[in-house]
Amino acid sequence: GENVEQHPSTLSVQEGDSAVIKCTYSDSASNYFPWYKQELGKRPQLIIDIRSNVGEKKDQRIAVTLNKTAKHFSLHITETQPEDSAVYFCAATPSGNDYKLSFGAGTTVTVRA
Amino acid sequence: KAGVTQTPRYLIKTRGQQVTLSCSPISGHRSVSWYQQTPGQGLQFLFEYFSETQRNKGNFPGRFSGRQFSNSRSEMNVSTLELGDSALYLCASSPRGTGIQETQYFGPGTRLLVL
Numbered sequence: 001g002e003n004v005e006q007h008p009s010t011l012s013v014q015e016g017d018s019a020v021i022k023c024t025y026s027d028s029a030s031n032y033f034p035w036y037k038q039e040l041g042k043r044p045q046l047i048i049d050i051r052s053n054v055g056e057k058k059d060q061r062i063a064v065t066l067n068k069t070a071k072h073f074s075l076h077i078t079e080t081q082p083e084d085s086a087v088y089f090c091a092a093t094p095s096g097n098d099y100k101l102s103f104g105a106g107t108t109v110t111v112r113a
Numbered sequence: 114k115a116g117v118t119q120t121p122r123y124l125i126k127t128r129g130q131q132v133t134l135s136c137s138p139i140s141g142h143r144s145v146s147w148y149q150q151t152p153g154q155g156l157q158f159l160f161e162y163f164s165e166t167q168r169n170k171g172n173f174p175g176r177f178s179g180r181q182f183s184n185s186r187s188e189m190n191v192s193t194l195e196l197g198d199s200a201l202y203l204c205a206s207s208p209r210g211t212g213i214q215e216t217q218y219f220g221p222g223t224r225l226l227v228l
Contacts, residue, residue: 034216043117043203043219044156089156100146100169101205101217103156 002027004092006104013080014112021107023090024072030092033066033073034101039086047088048075080111114140117206117220125226131192134223138185138206145187146217147179150201159202162187191225199227 003026013019025033031052036044050057050064050073057064061080066073077084087108091101118137126132138145146169147159158171162181179189185206191198201224205217 032215036219043221045219046216049216091156100158100161100171101148101156102158103148105155 002030002092002094002102004090004102004104006090006107008107009105010108010110012110012112015080015082017080019075019077019080019084019109019111021075021088021090021109022072023074023092023104024070025092025102026071027092027094028068028071029094032093033064034091034093035064035075036089036091036103037086038089038106044089077109080109082111082113085109085111117204117218119202119204119220119223121223122221123224123226125228126194127228128194128196130194131190132194132225133188133190134202134204134225136187136189136204136206136220138187138204139218142206142208142218143185144207144209144215145181145185146205146207147187147189148203148205149173150203150222151199156203159189194227196227199225201225 006023034049037047038044048062048064050066061078063076087106089106090104093101120135144163146161148156150156161169165181176192181187201222203222205219207215207217
């Protein structure tokens with residue numbers, strides 16, 4: 001099955017700085033890579049996703065890059081703000097009928113004011 | 114559209130009991146997945162239902178089971194509860210359940226505490 005590793009487990013950044021979270025996956029058949037943000041006591045919410053035929057995707061201050069050869073993908077948050085403080089999860093899902101999300105362990109991001 | 118809803122939101126049970134959790138997907142969504150979230154193990158896939166059929170199952174013991182009704186609402190059941198079953202149980206729905214590049218939308222979760 002798919003194994004997703006996520007680093008770092010915790011990340012503290014100064015407001016206005018950038019944050020980068022990296023994930024690797026094991027199943028070369030995986031073709032969809034979403035990122036979820038979970039604030040304390042709330043449900044995970046999709047913030048950005050990328051398909052395997054795209055190398056990079058950007059949405060305002062958030063960007064995701066994908067390297068299929070190396071089997072890793074990264075989340076980049078620029079100009080961090082206090083409301084970016086949350087736990088971020090990467091996930092991967094393979095193609096075909098094996099329909100499920102395999103999550104990374106999560107990264108707790110703290111933005112210092 | 115209303116989001117994914119789950120009931121109850123909080124539950125306290127004792128070891129050996131059983132529990133049933135409910136999930137109502139976004140209207141029109143046909144696929145419902147269940148996940149267990151714990152501090153130690155993170156988010157782990159339990160199972161996924163589509164058109165009242167379980168299509169995928171994670172690595173959980175048979176004490177964990179589920180079903181889906183014709184209106185796409187889903188329930189999961191845990192029998193003979195153990196302390197380690199204490200967790201946040203999340204369900205997620207997606208529109209067509211094609212298994213290819215669909216966004217999953219999560220509910221608020223049911224927090225289960227087993228004493």
